[in-house]
Amino acid sequence: xxxxxxxxxxxxxxxxxxxxxxxxxxxxxxxxxxxxxxxxxxxxxxxxxxxxxxxxxxxxxxxxxxxxxxxxxxxxxxxxxxxxxxxxxxxxxxxxxxxxxxxxxxxxxxxxxxxxxxxxxxxxxxxxxxxxxxxxxxxxxxxxxxxxxxxxxxxxxxxxxxxxxxxxxxxxxxxxxxxxxxxxxxxxxxxxxxxxxxxxxxxxxxxxxxxxxxxxxxxxxxxxxxxxxxxxxxxxxxxxxxxxxxxxxxxxxxxxxxxxxxxxxxxxxxxxxxxxxxxxxxxxxxxxxxxxxxxxxxxxxxxxxxxxxxxxxxxxxxxxxxxxxxxxxxxxxxxxxxxxxxxxxxxxxxxxxxxxxxxxxxxxxxxxxxxxxxxxxxxxxxxxxxxxxxxxxxxxxxxxxxxxxxxxxxxxxxxxxxxxxxxxxxxxxxxxxxxxxxxxxxxxxxxxxxxxxxxxxxxxxxxxxxxxxxxxxxxxxxxxxxxxxxxxxxxxxxxxxxxxxxxxxxxxxxxx
Amino acid sequence: xxxxxxxxxxxxxxxxxxxxxxxxxxxxxxxxxxxxxxxxxxxxxxxxxxxxxxxxxxxxxxxxxxxxxxxxxxxxxxxxxxxxxxxxxxxxxxxxxxxxxxxxxxxxxxxxxxxxxxxxxxxxxxxxxxxxxxxxxxxxxxxxxx
Numbered sequence: 001x002x003x004x005x006x007x008x009x010x011x012x013x014x015x016x017x018x019x020x021x022x023x024x025x026x027x028x029x030x031x032x033x034x035x036x037x038x039x040x041x042x043x044x045x046x047x048x049x050x051x052x053x054x055x056x057x058x059x060x061x062x063x064x065x066x067x068x069x070x071x072x073x074x075x076x077x078x079x080x081x082x083x084x085x086x087x088x089x090x091x092x093x094x095x096x097x098x099x100x101x102x103x104x105x106x107x108x109x110x111x112x113x114x115x116x117x118x119x120x121x122x123x124x125x126x127x128x129x130x131x132x133x134x135x136x137x138x139x140x141x142x143x144x145x146x147x148x149x150x151x152x153x154x155x156x157x158x159x160x161x162x163x164x165x166x167x168x169x170x171x172x173x174x175x176x177x178x179x180x181x182x183x184x185x186x187x188x189x190x191x192x193x194x195x196x197x198x199x200x201x202x203x204x205x206x207x208x209x210x211x212x213x214x215x216x217x218x219x220x221x222x223x224x225x226x227x228x229x230x231x232x233x234x235x236x237x238x239x240x241x242x243x244x245x246x247x248x249x250x251x252x253x254x255x256x257x258x259x260x261x262x263x264x265x266x267x268x269x270x271x272x273x274x275x276x277x278x279x280x281x282x283x284x285x286x287x288x289x290x291x292x293x294x295x296x297x298x299x300x301x302x303x304x305x306x307x308x309x310x311x312x313x314x315x316x317x318x319x320x321x322x323x324x325x326x327x328x329x330x331x332x333x334x335x336x337x338x339x340x341x342x343x344x345x346x347x348x349x350x351x352x353x354x355x356x357x358x359x360x361x362x363x364x365x366x367x368x369x370x371x372x373x374x375x376x377x378x379x380x381x382x383x384x385x386x387x388x389x390x391x392x393x394x395x396x397x398x399x400x401x402x403x404x405x406x407x408x409x410x411x412x413x414x415x416x417x418x419x420x421x422x423x424x425x426x427x428x429x430x431x432x433x434x435x436x437x438x439x440x441x442x443x444x445x446x447x448x449x450x451x452x453x454x455x456x457x458x459x460x461x462x463x464x465x466x467x468x469x470x471x472x473x474x475x476x477x478x479x480x481x482x483x484x485x486x487x488x489x490x491x492x493x494x495x496x497x498x499x500x501x502x503x504x505x506x507x508x509x510x511x512x
Numbered sequence: 513x514x515x516x517x518x519x520x521x522x523x524x525x526x527x528x529x530x531x532x533x534x535x536x537x538x539x540x541x542x543x544x545x546x547x548x549x550x551x552x553x554x555x556x557x558x559x560x561x562x563x564x565x566x567x568x569x570x571x572x573x574x575x576x577x578x579x580x581x582x583x584x585x586x587x588x589x590x591x592x593x594x595x596x597x598x599x600x601x602x603x604x605x606x607x608x609x610x611x612x613x614x615x616x617x618x619x620x621x622x623x624x625x626x627x628x629x630x631x632x633x634x635x636x637x638x639x640x641x642x643x644x645x646x647x648x649x650x651x652x653x654x655x656x657x658x
Contacts (some may be wrong), residue, residue: 021606024589028585028593032581032587071606073604073605073611
């Protein structure tokens with residue numbers, strides 16, 4: 001309890017709204033700032049303060065249980081409520097930490113990626129995207145979820161398109177993402193419409209109570225759930241709906257790729273969990289069928305096929321993007337198993353994957369920043385020219401594969417145990433097989449970087465050109481974090497595991 | 513040289529102030545009936561757009577400079593959010609207008625007016641921004657091709 005004194009009481013009373021309002025308003029301020037370098041400082045301090053607040057809330061829910069905030073003092077179900085519980089608090093903390101690390105990385109990378117004139121609007125769009133993601137996770141009102149989903153999506157389209165200064169293909173990628181994302185959001189809101197028709201409320205807790213009273217409801221709520229799954233599936237990049245993701249990740253500015261890869265899909269997975277387990281209930285027969293056949297089926301196929309696709313990519317960013325689709329498969333598999341150990345494993349992998357992919361994409365961004373390279377063949381000899389960056393990339397890569405003493409290992413073992421508990425031996429086989437494929441696509445890059453020789457420049461072969469500190473810092477924080485989870489240093493590993501178990505217990509009944 | 517669009521120009525010059533006035537009527541009527549910041553914002557923007565259609569984009573940009581547009585978009589959001597921040601400072605929840613006056617009912621009244629003004633400001637400028645963005649894309653229509 002002594003740690004609670006680090007945080008003013010105000011944070012526990014008003015923190016939930018503060019987490020959305022601060023980035024949203026500062027986004028509007030940043031857009032009209034006259035001084036361009038100030039935009040970075042404003043963005044940095046906003047993410048710093050949000051991280052601090054999210055950490056305070058995170059601690060609070062473990063000591064004192066969940067927080068309910070009523071917007072404008074209107075009590076639910078009529079007003080909009082914000083909920084911080086064991087399920088949403090870790091994701092809130094994850095999003096704000098990743099946003100902060102991305103902003104640190106963004107200072108050097110903006111110089112080469114974003115035109116000076118567009119930097120203030122860029123940071124404004126980043127802050128609004130951040131606010132949207134926080135809002136999606138924190139709100140307890142189903143329609144409000146849609147609003148924040150759109151807030152974050154629309155700013156994401158803009159951010160992806162800003163890669164055009166570097167690579168014109170980002171415009172096509174952003175347009176493709178815009179179409180797919182809008183279809184997803186539309187499906188989601190149609191689903192909400194059906195749910196509203198069935199229950200007559202938009203408050204999630206109220207909806208859940210009415211649905212369980214109706215024992216799952218009529219065909220209307222079944223159709224509603226179907227629409228919601230497809231809409232969220234597009235945002236998650238669930239296997240057959242993932243086609244927007246590789247291009248958006250590959251051609252967006254590198255810092256946006258980092259931020260999206262580690263937060264946007266994660267927030268959407270959170271919504272899937274929220275709707276499937278707390279608004280609906282896995283005990284309804286149609287939800288059980290969906291989980292068993294649709295979600296688990298998509299997970300299995302995605303894990304294998306996307307991994308294969310990753311092997312055959314020549315661009316490292318696309319390798320990692322396809323790998324993200326495969327890793328989403330792992331998370332969905334855990335969700336599909338739907339036991340408390342399966343959900344905990346999926347949730348843990350969600351957190352771990354965000355850290356791992358953040359680390360990998362930051363190092364790829366650093367390679368691009370120094371040498372302008374993204375192709376696998378260009379990685380030749382990178383271990384000699386950028387040893388520290390390549391070291392972080394290797395840590396991330398090993399963790400992605402699931403080598404012992406890394407974060408990836410912890411969550412994959414938990415996932416395998418959860419599958420074995422249910423005697424789903426085929427799922428165990430697929431997890432192992434997909435990990436072998438990960439060895440191939442990560443190993444391919446690492447082998448080139450370690451054993452290849454650096455290109456000759458003016459006759460001399462060896463030039464050391466390490467990434468700037470502002471890039472090394474976030475990538476090593478994440479790299480060491482994944483090791484710390486793997487070896488349970490300072491109890492970090494146990495902290496993550498218990499956070500995932502609490503989240504699973506929230507999903508399977510009762511707010512923890 | 514006589515102007516071929518003299519009737520259009522004279523009539524729309526009459527109309528523009530009335531459209532703007534109607535926008536404000538809708539804005540303040542929104543307090544207790546159908547209407548409000550969003551609808552009023554669109555109507556107010558349509559006054560500027562009509563002016564731009566008749567007198568040309570350049571004239572409209574002189575009357576309503578693009579720099580206002582950017583500031584207006586942000587300040588609308590800030591006016592809305594600032595109301596919430598004010599309720600925080602006064603010790604209430606975010607956007608709980610009741611604390612804005614001694615009588616909570618009056619507080620609700622002031623709060624909604626401030627918030628709706630924020631919406632008006634943002635919606636008007638965003639509408640005009642969209643029109644300016646699309647209008648600037650192609651060359652002006654030739655006088656003979658009307």
